[in-house]
Amino acid sequence: MDAEREDTTTAGTAGTGTPSAFAARPDLSGVPAEPGVAKPDAIIVGDSITRQFGGLKAVDVDHIEIQRGVITALIGPNGAGKTTLFNLLTGFDVPATGAWSFNGSSLARVAPYKVARLGMVRTFQLTKVLAKLTVIENMRLGATGQRGEKFWLAAFPFLWRQQEHENTERADDLLTRFKLDEKREDFAGSLSGGQRKLLEMARALMVDPELIMLDEPMAGVNPALKQSLLGHVKSLRDEGRTVLFVEHDMDMVRDISDWVIVMAQGKIVAEGTPEAVMTNPAVIDAYLGAHHDTDLTEIDEKEIEAEAMAEIQSEIESDQKDHR
Amino acid sequence: MNATQTPVAATAPVTAKKTSRHATTSIVLGVLGLTLTVGITSPFAFLQANKALAEIDAAPGHYEGRMLAQVGRVLGVVGTVYLVVWLVLGFTVGIGGVDMVEVFRTALNQAFGPNAIVYALAAIGLNIHFGYTGLLNFGQAGFMAVGAYGLAVSVVTWGLPFWLGVVVALLAPVLLAILLGLPTLRLRADYLAIATIATAEILRLVFGAVETKDVFGGSNGLNGYVGPFQDANIFRAWDVFTTGALAFEEVDLGIVSFSKRDLWSMLVGWIVVALACLVVWALMRSPWGRVLRSIREDEEAVRSLGKNVFAYKMQSLILGGIFGGMAGLFLALKQASVVPSDYSTNMTFLAFTALLIGGAARVAGPVIGAMILWFLISGLGSFFGQATSGADPLLPSWVMDNTQASLVRFIITGLGLMLLMIFRPQGIFGDRREIAIDGR
Amino acid sequence: MRLRVITLLSVLFFLLLLQPVGAHADSTAPSPSPSAEPSPSAPLERPDGPYITVRLVDAAVDEPVVGVTLSVTAEDGTEVGSAETDAEGRIIVPIPALGSYTVALDEATLPEGIELNTNAEIVITARLNGANGGLFPIGVQEVVSVPFSDRLVTSLLSGIKFGLLVALAALGLSLIFGTTGLTNFAHGELITFGALATYVANRGLGLPVVLAGLLAVVVSAAFGWAQDRGLWRPLRRRGTGLIAMMIVSIGLSLLLRNLYQYTIGSSRKSLSQYVSQARNDYGFIKLADKEIAIMLVALVAIIVVCVVLMKTRLGKSMRAVSDNPALSASSGMQVDRVISSVWILGTALTGLSGVLLAVNSQINFLMGFKLLLLVFAGVTLGGLGTIWGALFGSMVIGIMVEVGPLFGVPSSIKEVGALVVLIIVLLVRPQGILGRRERVG
Known part of the structure; x- marks a missing residue:
């Protein structure tokens, strides 16, 4: 019954921003702006991923690739299947069909905790801070490969105290960086919505992920904090990590993303640089819900509505599950 | 299980003026004190009633239930007096064949x-x-x-x-x-x-x-x-060691007393x-x-x-x-x-x-x-x-x-x-x- | 003296809330005829203290019945001991203190071809320090051995009957769980409440059983409404968590169960009518009139409720709240009102289950609590919170319990079969047979 099997990942290789990783980032400028396009250096490759909620396809992605070392935004109208795709990629939900890989290793039927250990860590749309733990305890939890988390070693502090000390130092650095150091000893439940988002992001960084997936990092954050949050996300890329985020806030998408993927009705309908996507008529149609003859299949408004409901339903379900 | 309310509760209409919770509590505790709990809850009823009154006086627009709180306070006082008299009499002369010392001894x-x-x-x-x-x-x-x-x-x-x-x-x-x-x-x-x-x-x-x-x-x-467990009873072994014979009498520890068997179980158990x-x-x-x-x-x-x-x-x-x-x-x-x-x-x-x-x-x-x-x-x-x-x-x-x-x-x-x-x-x-x- | 009056008053106040229901009715237990003096050759060792001795005799041939297990239960429901009848058909069970004891005969251990024609339990009041007891005052009848197919049909029928009774209670539990999320551990006590209310109306007020049953359903519904208003709704308003409410329901269960025992004692009671009805032979099947009536009433109640839930506005809003309380509230539904209706409907159904159980056999303060786990099993088996699931699961449980013994489940613990099935289903299909797939980690 060993909870922490040896860390099989090489999460450490992503490191904290080695210049070489920075330089190695291939340019995306030559990549054509079309759905499902291949990237020069993809960290995630997915094929024919589908997930249904009661007869409606919430996600139906033929091909998706996420470029390493850049910030990719995943946008789309409500109910487009973005969060569901997130859940599928990270193992929190199981697709009906599909295959996808991270750094070349297949992730189909891999448990969420293993996905995280591989170096692919996510945050949640409804922030999941551990309300009754202090901020610093939240942070310490994030560290991987802790000896003290093994049952047989836990009762002997001398075996893990040194490591705990190092983790705490790292956590304190991150808290300072995210300007949460003053809240160090507060219960996480007492933080504001924006501070919770920051804490969740900082905690995810404790895992030292190669790819960090942020689900609506701006939702519920007050405008004063938004600017600093944007800066934090950019700094993640600048230290060599890959960022994939879901967002509704178009300013944020325009400001910081290097590449944008647009979903509607569970499908990827457009891809490209922010500029290219913003002017793409398919995207405008997807947001306005208008019919378009070429790129989009016939959109039945009722269907979209029902699909949106299905997604809300699934969120409520998982939400209720958390309350039980 | 986090701080969020259940969806149902969240939709409950919020009344403008609500009865102070402490007032309700004090009434409940007060009534219980005079009935089931023989006065044990009465002091708490009194305390809750005071809290309620303070709360109501601090924000009269928010709370009602002053009357309730006052009734609770009276019940609390009566119950507390009742409890005290009970205990005093119970521990000294005993009431109606109830020996409170015995009750206390059993409980302890x-x-x-x-x-x-x-x-x-x-x-x-x-x-x-x-x-x-x-x-x-x-x-x-x-x-x-x-x-x-x-x-x-x-x-x-x-x-x-x-x-x-x-x-x-x-x-x-x-x-x-x-x-x-x-x-x-x-x-x-x-x-x-x-x-x-x-x-x-x-x-x-x-x-x-x-x-x-x-x-x-x-x-x-x-x-x-249980043989081996009882054989290991050090209290009996001590008897054999000191007096050369097994002794089975109760061990009196002031107000409580236990048999040697229980004492051994308790030693191991605790x-x-x-x-x-x-x-x-x-x-x-x-x-x-x-x-x-x-x-x-x-x-x-x-x-x-x-x-x-x-x-x-x-x-x-x-x-x-x-x-x-x-x-x-x-x-x-x-x-x-x-x-x-x-x-x-x-x-x-x-x-x-x-x-x-x-x-x-x-x-x-x-x-x-x-x-x-x-x-x-x-x-x-x-x-x-x-x-x-x-x-x-x-x-x-x-x-x-x-x-x-x-x-x-x-x-x-x-x-x-x-x-x-x-x-x-x-x-x-x-x-x-x-x-x-x-x-x- | 004054103090004593206060104590009395306080206790009285409490009892008034309780409506003492024929307390001490159990003291009417048959007084034991002293046993025949032990013959010198008595093989059984007689204890020093008080003991109960019972002799089992086949009335038809006047011979002792050997190898039958009888168990002795004290008034608080704890089992004192059990024994098998010896060559003289006798058992001896030492008892810790004088008082009333229930002696129950395990019908499964009766020899092949012998069947009881009355209740398998008697109450004995031990008054002597030595032997207490006498002949087991029940007749034992010789019957021809029955072919397997007939036994299967009989078991299936009892299973269906039992399943319907469980289904009524399960439907109530499922409705309440669906709308409020409350896992109500006091649900068994609602079953007992229905049975007790019938008993009071029948024996206390002298109403005929049918009227008493109707009244009991109404009182049960009122009890449910009051419980929601007085306890659960305030808790919901305070935002009490579901687990906290579950634990509150455990406390309530303990409270009610002991109050029931306080008022009616621990012995089993019978209604004034339809107590022992002979079974009519319908060729292929044998059923007593009351059994047919019970099944019909249960079936009609279930159908009516299902129609109500499917067709009426109230039913639709109940299902809507059950599916998604937040959404229903935001679309202008009065959630509290719907929940009140659900409590009324749910407890009425559960009370009806208790009424029918009372008519079917007997009334006891533990009857609902004993059934609770099977009700839970039925609900879980079908899928938590779904109505069809609760019905289906309950039928499976009912039939499992009654048919299991034919396929090797020890009949003294026939509930075990159903509970094992529950755990296996959780293993294979955690969402229940008809449940929606939950996302599982």
């Missing part, structure tokens, strides 16, 4: 006696499950049963040596935890609750069945396995309880304990950080189950027989009550809780027993006869559990901020 005896140890161990296990990890194990009686039967069956039925029986008794709950955990730990919390309660009942029925009598002894259970507390304390302050508490808060978040939540839950279930097994083992040793009807669902619920009295997610919570529970249960039992027996009982038999008197303590326990959960879910020592249950 049980608060430190072997029964409290059994429930303390069971509740320590539940504390690991429920208090720290948020697992709803309603089948602790099942873990206790396999512990007790593990010993008895090994020794009596299979003829194994005593110490091997103890090993079996400690391994059986591990096995049960694994069997139970594999299917249910991946599911929602209530499934575990139903699966565990069902398993505990299955075990009790099978252990008591006629068809399995050859192995488990049927409804009369098993006995005749040492085990202390060690159990030490283990829980050491584990829960470690990163391992931090993972458990995090799982209690939000297991998805923990999963997203790369922790194998299932494995941790399983470890928690096993560890708590072992303490449950120890409780059963100790019960088997102290009463020298294993009877299936002991391991009913009620036992689990009483252990939960003990845990909640003391406070979940506190190392000493279950121990203090078990002592208080037994103090109250046996005190009330003794009081009502005395009040309904004798030639001229305090309570005439048309109000309450001797059989009914034995039920009053459980009626009060049920009521107490409800009130505790509603008004003080953190128990006596719990930190309100750190419990799985969100009382607010």
